[in-house]
Amino acid sequence: MAKQLSAFVLLLLIIFLLSSTMATVLSLKCFERSEITCNIFISLQPRYHQQMKANWEQATDTPNLDDKVSWEGQTTWCIAKPSTGDERLNANIQFCCQQPDIDCSIIQPGGRSYNPNNYYSHASVVMHLYYKANYKLPHTCDFMQSGLIISQDPSVGECIYEP
Numbered sequence: 204m205a206k207q208l209s210a211f212v213l214l215l216l217i218i219f220l221l222s223s224t225m226a227t228v229l230s231l232k233c234f235e236r237s238e239i240t241c242n243i244f245i246s247l248q249p250r251y252h253q254q255m256k257a258n259w260e261q262a263t264d265t266p267n268l269d270d271k272v273s274w275e276g277q278t279t280w281c282i283a284k285p286s287t288g289d290e291r292l293n294a295n296i297q298f299c300c301q302q303p304d305i306d307c308s309i310i311q312p313g314g315r316s317y318n319p320n321n322y323y324s325h326a327s328v329v330m331h332l333y334y335k336a337n338y339k340l341p342h343t344c345d346f347m348q349s350g351l352i353i354s355q356d357p358s359v360g361e362c363i364y365e366p
Contacts, residue, residue: 277354278366281334281344282327284351292322295346299329304336309362316362327357331364 283292300307309316310325318324330350337343344350358364 278356279339279352279354280357280364280366281331281339281350281352282357283323283330283346284349285323287323287326287349289322291347291349292326295326295349296322296329298346299326299333302333302336305329305332318360318362324359324362328362328364331357335365 283295287295296307296310299305307329308314310328311317316324316328330344330346334344334350334352341352344352356364356366
């Protein structure tokens with residue numbers, strides 16, 4: 204009876220996973236010895252990853268960035284969450300500034316985004332540069348859950364966030 208119940212629960216799990224739009228079943232192998240054993244390998248990827256992969260395969264060497272600057276019909280920016288601690292903000296700055304496509308001179312003394320001179324402002328600037336350099340894909344603003352995608356321009360004074 205327990206074997207039948209386990210098999211039934213497993214069957215329900217398989218049906219759920221097959222019908223889920225958030226999962227792709229990569230392999231399903233079941234065999235029977237003295238008990239039923241199933242190895243299920245699942246990729247939990249949001250649908251946009253599949254779409255982006257298809258789009259990327261069709262893209263030219265120079266992607267059209269104009270198609271990437273809006274997300275769900277809005278222009279977006281990536282900034283640091285206001286509740287993020289200085290240690291995480293500094294780690295985000297260090298990560299972004301190590302990337303070859305990010306020009307961190309704008310947050311250095313004399314740079315157009317040096318003021319306001321604090322971790323939050325500097326991290327927000329370089330996090331947005333990273334987000335923008337990576338085609339504004341939502342996951343490129345995660346930063347260990349310290350990033351926030353907004354639709355209101357965060358520019359302050361001379362520090363202009365390009366969309």
